[in-house]
Amino acid sequence: MVSEQEPSGPPPERPDLLVTGGDVVTMNARREILAGGAVAVAGERVLAVGATSALRERWPGTPELSADGCVVTPGLVNAHQHHTGDPLARARIPDDLPPGASVDSWAIPLHRAHTGADDTLSALLTCVENLRNGVTTVVEAGTVAHPHRVADALRTAGIRGTVGAWGWDVPGAPFAAPAPQVLERLRALVETYPAGGRVEGWVTLVGHGLASDELLAGAADLARTTGAPMTMHMSPSAADPAHYLEATGRRPVLHLAGLGVLGPHLLLAHAVWLDDAEIDALLTSSTAVAYCPWAYLRLGQGVTRAGRHAELFERGGRLALGTDAQNAGDSCDILKAAALAAGLAKDMRADPTRFGAAEALELATIRGAEAVGMADRIGSLEPGKYADLVVHATTGPEWTPRGDIAHQLVWSADGRSVRDVVVGGRVVVRDHRCVTVDEAELRADAARAAADLLHRSGVPVRSRWPVIAAR
Numbered sequence: 379m380v381s382e383q384e385p386s387g388p389p390p391e392r393p394d395l396l397v398t399g400g401d402v403v404t405m406n407a408r409r410e411i412l413a414g415g416a417v418a419v420a421g422e423r424v425l426a427v428g429a430t431s432a433l434r435e436r437w438p439g440t441p442e443l444s445a446d447g448c449v450v451t452p453g454l455v456n457a458h459q460h461h462t463g464d465p466l467a468r469a470r471i472p473d474d475l476p477p478g479a480s481v482d483s484w485a486i487p488l489h490r491a492h493t494g495a496d497d498t499l500s501a502l503l504t505c506v507e508n509l510r511n512g513v514t515t516v517v518e519a520g521t522v523a524h525p526h527r528v529a530d531a532l533r534t535a536g537i538r539g540t541v542g543a544w545g546w547d548v549p550g551a552p553f554a555a556p557a558p559q560v561l562e563r564l565r566a567l568v569e570t571y572p573a574g575g576r577v578e579g580w581v582t583l584v585g586h587g588l589a590s591d592e593l594l595a596g597a598a599d600l601a602r603t604t605g606a607p608m609t610m611h612m613s614p615s616a617a618d619p620a621h622y623l624e625a626t627g628r629r630p631v632l633h634l635a636g637l638g639v640l641g642p643h644l645l646l647a648h649a650v651w652l653d654d655a656e657i658d659a660l661l662t663s664s665t666a667v668a669y670c671p672w673a674y675l676r677l678g679q680g681v682t683r684a685g686r687h688a689e690l691f692e693r694g695g696r697l698a699l700g701t702d703a704q705n706a707g708d709s710c711d712i713l714k715a716a717a718l719a720a721g722l723a724k725d726m727r728a729d730p731t732r733f734g735a736a737e738a739l740e741l742a743t744i745r746g747a748e749a750v751g752m753a754d755r756i757g758s759l760e761p762g763k764y765a766d767l768v769v770h771a772t773t774g775p776e777w778t779p780r781g782d783i784a785h786q787l788v789w790s791a792d793g794r795s796v797r798d799v800v801v802g803g804r805v806v807v808r809d810h811r812c813v814t815v816d817e818a819e820l821r822a823d824a825a826r827a828a829a830d831l832l833h834r835s836g837v838p839v840r841s842r843w844p845v846i847a848a849r
Contacts, residue, residue: 392437393418394803398430400445400769403783405452405744405758409736411783417450419765422802427759443798443805445769449783451739452759453514453538453766453801454712455746458609458647458668458700461528462521463489465500466828470839471705473676477615480677480705484837486552489522491835497524498531499827503820505535506812507710511793512768513537514801515747515756517609517668517700519647520544520582522553525567529577536806536814538756538766542582542609543567547593557593561600568606576802578606585610585647587621591637598639607643607751609668614648615679631656640665645750647700650674651684657693666696666749669741671718672709673702681722688723688733691741698749699741711793716742720788735788769798 395418402415404427416430418437426433434440463485464471471484492500501521508516516539521528525543532539545560546553555563564581571579581601583589589597589610601608612618612630622630632655634640640663649660649667660667667690674681691697699715701707707715716738723733740746747757755764772780776790799807806814832839 393420393425393433393440395419395765395800396430396433396437396440396442397445397450397767397769397800398434398442400448400450401783402427402759403449403451403739403787404760405740406760415450417759417765417767419800419803422764424759424761424763424765426761443769443800445798448772448797449770449787450759451512451768451770451787452743452757453768453799454512454742455698455750455752455757456508456513456516456701456710456712457645457666457698457746457750458519458670458702459504459508459516459710460519460703460706461501461504461531462492462497462524463500464704464706465503466496466824466831467837468704469708470832470837472840472842477617477677484705487835487837488831490552491831492523494524494527496827496831497521497527499820499823501528501531502535502815503824504704504710505531505537505539506815506817506820509535509537509799509801509807509812510796510810511709511711511713512770512796512799513710513712514766514768514799515539515750515752517580517645517750518542518582519609519611519700519702520584525579526570529571532577534814535812536801536804538576538764538801540578540580540607540609540750541567541571542580544582544584545593545597546584546588547590548588551588554588557590557596560593561596564597565600565604568600568604573605573607581606581608583608583610585612586618587625594634594639595637598637598641598643601643602641607645609645609647611647612649613651614670614674614677616651616684619651629653629656631659635659635663642666642696642751645698648674649687649690650679650681652686657686657690657695660690661693661695664696666698666751668698668700668749669719670700670702670707670715671722672715673706675718676706676708682726685722685726687719688726691733691737691745696745696749697741698746709793712742713787713792717788717792735782735784738788739784765800765803767800768796770795771797 568579744757
């Protein structure tokens with residue numbers, strides 16, 4: 379049985395809500411699962427975790443959210459999610475393009491054509507999809523023009539998250555600016571949304587080969603001086619190693635190490651094509667990685683040939699899961715990403731004994747929280763942490779009969795089992811519907827905005843199969 383613990387500091391006199399009757403997957407240090415347990419929520423925090431009968435007796439008359447027969451987990455962590463550019467063009471970028479074509483012919487025109495209203499709408503759509511898949515914390519991978527609109531959408535939906543204003547300074551690249559100008563923009567954002575808030579500003583670069591050494595080093599210095607974490611893309615394919623070897627004579631991660639960019643402040647998205655020295659550099663510097671396995675398969679980037687994320691995890695590295703963009707990872711379902719991460723780890727070395735469902739669920743919760751620097755606040759259901767939790771319905775055939783909970787969450791179920799979601803003590807999804815947003819209105823607005831965006835951007839719109847009107 380999980381012992382009840384009190385949060386640090388004087389606790390509230392009583393909870394506002396009891397989540398009762400579920401099998402509570404605490405993800406605490408002992409990874410205890412409390413059968414028929416309850417979570418007491420006071421304000422934004424977990425007040426206690428214990429037996430349903432004991433908490434009811436301790437605080438009679440407290441409003442309840444029944445989780446009878448369900449599984450209750452901490453809120454899931456999505457460590458790399460694009461909020462703008464792709465959401466209103468979902469399933470429009472073909473999946474048979476040569477490397478780089480999707481960026482030049484689709485992504486750049488889409489971002490160029492985005493209005494502020496498009497950024498708000500696409501971010502809101504992304505937040506709702508994440509919440510309905512049980513994601514309560516999301517690291518935004520960077521937007522171009524309207525980061526404050528993205529922050530407003532995060533707040534409206536009620537999700538916990540970060541926001542970043544993309545920066546790059548390569549001459550001639552679209553949206554580029556001099557390094558001092560990019561750094562000043564980033565500074566203003568992280569000061570507007572300081573660390574520890576529901577919405578945090580992060581120092582965010584595109585990465586790849588689109589940043590000078592001045593910008594890379596300056597961004598790392600900004601992260602260290604402000605306390606804001608930093609994130610950027612690197613080496614999802616073989617293109618980045620080829621570029622850095624030609625331009626600097628060093629592989630990308632080693633070049634970053636030489637500039638002093640690596641460290642516990644940095645969350646490096648992807649990191650698929652790494653050699654031994656680069657893996658060692660990540661480990662010794664405590665640099666974290668956001669692993670988006672579905673994107674690498676969808677884009678044919680070679681994760682089955684080059685990916686070493688399971689090794690990074692097994693050697694004590696900081697690793698989280700992400701879902702990337704709506705035309706890359708395509709689905710904001712972290713449980714699907716967890717299953718794929720486990721399956722790839724087993725298959726790539728033909729070793730079924732390594733990296734199973736338990737480890738994958740850790741990446742989606744407490745280990746993911748550690749990687750994004752928030753494990754003191756989220757990732758497990760323990761007194762004093764934020765009351766971010768998910769109630770998974772177990773009435774579907776994928777849950778029948780009931781077996782090992784980690785196995786069923788990772789291998790059998792997916793985000794469709796998510797029934798209720800609580801973020802910071804607030805119910806934001808109830809009975810499979812987001813209650814902070816009018817979903818019907820959101821769908822209608824998104825359909826109209828998507829048609830306008832595709833027309834304005836001039837991106838090619840095609841289908842492999844003919845679509846004809848039925849008569």
